[in-house]
Amino acid sequence: MPAKFIVVLGSIMSGLGKGVVSSSIMKILDLYNFKVLPIKFDGYLNYDCGTMNPYRHGEVFVLDDKGEVDMDFGTYERFLNTSLTSSSSITGGKLFGGIIEKERRGEYLGEDVQVIPHLTNEIQEKVKEFADRNKLDFVIIEVGGTVGDIENGYFIEAMRQLSLKEQVVFVDVTYIPRLKTVGEQKSKPTQFAFRTLMGMGIIPQFLVCRTDGEMSDSIKKKLSMFTSLDESRIINDPDMDSPYQLPQYLINQNFDKILLETFNMYNKKINTEKLEKWRDNVNRIISKDGKMVTIAVIGKYVELKDSYVSVREALMHAAGKLSVNINIKWIESELLEKSNPENILREVSGIIVPGGFGKRGIEGMITGIKYARENDLPYLGLCLGMQLMAVEFARDVCNLKGANSTEFNPDTKYNIVDILPSQLSVKQKGGTMRLGSWEMVIKDKSSIAFSSYHKKTVSERHRHRYELNNKFRKILEENGLKITATTKDNKLAEIIEWPNGFGIATQAHPELKSRIEDPAPLFLSFLSAAKNNS
Ligand code: GLN
Secondary structure, three states, X not given: OOOEEEEXXXXXXXXXXXXXXXXXXXXXXXXXXXXXXXXXXXXXXXXXXXOOOHHHHOOXXXXXXXXXXXXXXXXXXXXXOOOOOHHHEEEHHHHHHHHHXXXXXXOOOOOOOXXXXXXXXXXXXXXXXXXXXXXXXXEEEEEOOXXXXXXXXXXXXXXXXXXXXXXXXXXXXXXXXXXXXXXXXXXXXXXXXXXXXXXXXXXXXXEEEEEOOOOOHHHHHHHHHHHOOOHHHEEEEEOOOOHHHHHHHHHHOOHHHHHHHHOOOOOOOXXXXXXXXXXXXXXXXXXXXXXXXXXXXXXXXXXXXXXXXHHHHHHHHHHHHHOEEEEEEEEEOOHHHHOOHHHHHOOOOEEEEOOOOOOOOHHHHXXXXXXXXXXXXXXXXXXXXXXXXXXXXXXXXXXXXXXXXXXXXXXXXXXXXXXXXXXXXXXXXXXXOEEEEEEEEEOOOOOHHHHHHOOOEEEEEEEEXXXXXXXXXXXXXXXXXXXXXXXXXXXXXXXXXXXXXXXEEEOOOHHHHOOOOOOOHHHHHHHHHHHHHO
């Protein structure tokens, strides 16, 4: 059977949670035991997300195969509980780059190379090849951006063309605003959005409507009238406590049955055992019954919560497993440079310093780490959080005044953290960090690392250019810092721990592999230490 395609578009504005809708549709199909994978189209001309600022674009997600991709990939992986590959990510940059290479090779000799048909054909071929290679029942294609943008127009046109040859269903995620002054929900923007899509030759078979609170019946009726869609195809997607609630919410509206019927698939049965398990995990995450534990995340991009989505989700997964009710206190690291840390951190039960780049806010993070060490607060450092844990230990325990990373002070006398030797010859910025999944070996069976992972060899995803400087291993260890995991050849420190209390940090990003069914081990042990501490 050839694969079927579900194309998820977004109308009116960005930030509506198209990624969550796409992931929920995938989850539902997975619960029906279909083989389903996503493709994400991003119209920007960057090759990938690697060079983007998380402040503007949200977290850069890293795949096993070194791909630096859009944060939606984190949502896909967390919903599907599957590791994806870079072939799911199709960007404007990759496409145009490929077309130009082909043109130079002479593959279009005699032709003038155009968006239609050359680019649109290229997109369709990629999508079909992806479906065939992975032997998929369904491909969910999320089109980044908003309908009407110039950037994603050629993707939408390619999908219209695909729908002439293959089985394609379009789902439009749209917004129903509520006017505060009149307290009423408004359908007009969606009516216009629908017309825009029809003008592009596309008639969505479903409207998923983002609202605050359920849509009123009158709005549904109105939308049905203006779009000629049956009311059952106009789906509610109100704000929820957790994104993981959406699949069940869609099922409650019979979305699954109507979707399959649209593809002429009748009498398909959901796998009730899988559904029960999923529901149970989601209920654990949204439950407010457990002990309240406050965790501080000290970062430099906290104003945009999307910058740390995977850290937040890894904490949620661990909280579900441990029946903890978690309260995340996002702390802008520069604040700790200006005020007394006691005032800011007094009521927290554990501290995380996540990944980051550049000098701004670094000293505030170090202040937070010092506060955790001196006050016996559980600490978890992620990538930059490990590098700074080593710097703080060097400064305050080993007495190496002014110790730093050469990323922040190239002239420091004590370059506790320095550029990876393999990076010295690197000239280009894009895709050149130490990326993707790498194995590490846990050396010490009495370590927190071993009691978290329960095995010696583990694999986590990475994204960094700097590392703990091996010249300082000896002095750090003599003063009590434990290097409990390294790469197999012992050349890179991968996990370090404080001699006392719960303080652990890793050069990796374990949050990227955390799943609702399988929370990241270091987050589990950190949160359980914080729970005991609260
Ligand atoms: N800036 C640091 C490095 O490049 C840390 C990177 C990170 O936290 N992902 O090594």
